[in-house]
């Protein structure tokens with residue numbers, strides 16, 4: 001038999017769970033932002049490059065991308081205190097694709113750090129003609145096929161654009 005007290009306790013648990021999820025996903029987003037900022041600083045001033053810190057930052061983003069990111073927004077993600085948009089449920093496949101793209105870029109940055117232990121070398125830089133977002137024929141870059149030929153700096157900019165694209169589509173500004 002389910003008593004009322006039982007039911008109330010469960011409902012409270014559920015509210016707590018939801019709050020935890022919102023707090024957890026916002027904390028994950030914040031640590032991704034901190035990691036991206038660290039990598040950005042190293043691209044801006046390559047004398048500050050430290051491959052192990054760069055790698056840890058890229059791995060931080062990688063671990064919080066893909067399935068881990070999507071799991072934070074399961075069910076109805078639209079709750080008080082959250083900027084999650086209801087379009088996450090409506091355009092779920094697009095949301096998942098962006099979360100996965102983020103992982104592909106972050107993972108390639110981690111490998112770049114691994115293969116460049118001593119210095120941020122010119123081969124990690126964007127090349128003349130590298131286009132961010134839209135390719136020469138206005139086609140969206142598909143990271144799964146293009147990542148292997150992409151210099152780290154290009155992958156970094158594509159990664160930031162993935163953050164921005166997802167926010168533009170799936171995050172509502174509450175202020």
Ligand code: HEC
Nearest residue numbers: 026029030032033082083084098099102162163166170171
């Ligand atoms: C697949 C979608 C998606 C991707 C990719 C994504 N975000 Fe977010 N981000 C969101 C959503 C949705 C929210 C709102 C979460 C909430 O308030 O519940 C958010 C919130 C944030 C916040 C605010 C957190 C807070 O304290 O309220 C920051 C900062 C942030 N994201 C940074 C980033 C950075 C940096 C990246 C890329 C490295 C990134 N995000 C990639 C969907 C995404």
